[in-house]
Amino acid sequence: MPETLPPTAVVIGCSAGGVHALGTVLSELARDIACPVIVVCHTGSEDVEMLREVLSFKSAIPVQEAVERHWPQAGIAYLAPAGYHLIIERDGDFALSVDDRVCYCRPSIDVLFESAAAAHGARLIGVVLTGANDDGANGLRHIRAHQGLAIVQSPDEALAATMPAAAIRVAGADHIVLLADVAPLLNRLCCP
Amino acid sequence: MNTSVKRADIDDIEVDLFVRALQQRHGYDFSGYAPASLKRRLQNLVQSGDHESLSALTGRMLRNDALVPEIIAGLSVPVSEMFRNPGVFAVLRDEVLPLLASYPRINIWQAGCAHGEEVYSLAILLEEAGLYERSQIYATDFSDAALARAQEGIFPIKEARTYSENYLAAGGQRTLSDYYHARYERIKLDGNLRRNIHFANHNLTTDGVFCEAHLILCRNVLIYFNNTLQNQVLGLFRDSLVRGGFLCLGNRESIDFAPAASAFTALNAKARVFRLANHA
Numbered sequence: 220m221p222e223t224l225p226p227t228a229v230v231i232g233c234s235a236g237g238v239h240a241l242g243t244v245l246s247e248l249a250r251d252i253a254c255p256v257i258v259v260c261h262t263g264s265e266d267v268e269m270l271r272e273v274l275s276f277k278s279a280i281p282v283q284e285a286v287e288r289h290w291p292q293a294g295i296a297y298l299a300p301a302g303y304h305l306i307i308e309r310d311g312d313f314a315l316s317v318d319d320r321v322c323y324c325r326p327s328i329d330v331l332f333e334s335a336a337a338a339h340g341a342r343l344i345g346v347v348l349t350g351a352n353d354d355g356a357n358g359l360r361h362i363r364a365h366q367g368l369a370i371v372q373s374p375d376e377a378l379a380a381t382m383p384a385a386a387i388r389v390a391g392a393d394h395i396v397l398l399a400d401v402a403p404l405l406n407r408l409c410c411p
Numbered sequence: 412m413n414t415s416v417k418r419a420d421i422d423d424i425e426v427d428l429f430v431r432a433l434q435q436r437h438g439y440d441f442s443g444y445a446p447a448s449l450k451r452r453l454q455n456l457v458q459s460g461d462h463e464s465l466s467a468l469t470g471r472m473l474r475n476d477a478l479v480p481e482i483i484a485g486l487s488v489p490v491s492e493m494f495r496n497p498g499v500f501a502v503l504r505d506e507v508l509p510l511l512a513s514y515p516r517i518n519i520w521q522a523g524c525a526h527g528e529e530v531y532s533l534a535i536l537l538e539e540a541g542l543y544e545r546s547q548i549y550a551t552d553f554s555d556a557a558l559a560r561a562q563e564g565i566f567p568i569k570e571a572r573t574y575s576e577n578y579l580a581a582g583g584q585r586t587l588s589d590y591y592h593a594r595y596e597r598i599k600l601d602g603n604l605r606r607n608i609h610f611a612n613h614n615l616t617t618d619g620v621f622c623e624a625h626l627i628l629c630r631n632v633l634i635y636f637n638n639t640l641q642n643q644v645l646g647l648f649r650d651s652l653v654r655g656g657f658l659c660l661g662n663r664e665s666i667d668f669a670p671a672a673s674a675f676t677a678l679n680a681k682a683r684v685f686r687l688a689n690h691a
Contacts, residue, residue, distance in 0.1 A: 287664065316635065332612065
């Protein structure tokens with residue numbers, strides 16, 4: 220049964236308040252997490268090198284910028300490059316596009332989530348954290364439609380409630396949890 | 412087999428049938444495109460045209476030629492902005508143009524020009540470097556609709572501010588408004604900039620070498636191609652460049668897996684500016 224197969228990827232989306240939230244999640248991840256963690260965080264800046272450095276300082280696992288045509292490896296957190304949509308090909312490789320913004324954003328969480336859902340199906344975990352727009356809600360709906368698992372940060376606790384609230388409204392969720400509980404849950408689901 | 416796998420597989424079959432129908436019926440070959448972004452663009456076409464499904468669009472496209480320009484426009488190079496990633500234009504200005512200045516005649520090919528934002532940026536760059544009189548820019552795209560737009564050189568006025576900031580960040584020596592007239596909601600670039608630009612239809616997937624270029628600019632086009640087609644087009648660029656010629660790709664493009672990339676060395680890796688090796 221697909222339920223018993225371990226996840227092959229975790230995708231995370233966030234915007235306002237996301238740097239802090241990501242820091243909390245990545246700092247508590249187990250080093251032996253058995254799949255890649257792929258992140259879109261809206262920053263609006265020219266490149267994500269600064270974000271990468273900030274998160275690297277806190278993260279328990281290496282943080283890298285995703286490179287097109289490369290295959291994401293287990294135990295590494297990848298950030299979408301600034302100004303590009305990050306897409307997962309059916310074979311799992313990273314791809315990029317500069318097509319129109321989605322929800323005023325590029326990279327867009329929806330674009331990452333939808334493509335990852337098609338690639339990983341039931342073996343994908345989608346996580347929506349704090350954020351100030353509704354990017355990610357449709358993507359999370361796709362993940363659930365492909366039998367993947369949806370985790371949403373509790374809007375009551377999120378620095379910006381709009382994004383997690385929209386995700387719950389549009390997609391529903393398998394787990395609505397406090398920020399501090401996201402990493403322990405992922406560790407339980409993704410570690411051997 | 413579980414239902415989620417089936418669902419994704421059905422989507423893939425629909426995309427595959429569309430690609431084959433478009434190729435056999437109208438001659439456009441998208442079989443070498445990266446599947447995930449192609450699928451996304453096709454979904455957008457289905458939505459914007461109010462088609463029930465991609466299969467429905469495939470059926471209409473087979474019988475209705477009038478749909479083809481819209482489809483090609485939807486699947487072609489997305490619009491850019493003038494002096495997008497200003498740092499790259501600064502590198503062209505400071506590191507590439509001084510080397511091109513030694514040629515009596517300079518040929519530049521911009522492959523995938525979309526609405527022309529970067530072609531006009533190049534023309535301005537050459538003008539300010541005092542090289543434009545002996546330069547020819549070949550701006551190509553496989554979408555006739557895009558070429559027609561590029562030829563007009565008209566852009567929404569709401570973009571002007573970003574363009575101006577980019578221009579200055581790229582080291583522009585004047586103000587960008589010296590090069591355009593604002594009227595109503597649009598800006599029109601000075602027609603004089605067009606004097607050495609040649610717009611032509613060229614399809615990177617099927618057409619061959621057509622000029623001997625000193626610099627090829629092809630930014631964020633190959634990201635839409637699979638590894639095989641990316642390698643094929645890099646080979647086309649290699650064969651189109653003079654020895655020691657330059658190739659400028661998009662900021663986050665990776666040619667790590669393309670055998671044809673071995674012909675190039677990085678002049679400025681961060682700006683993705685490469686140089687064709689000098690050996691015979």
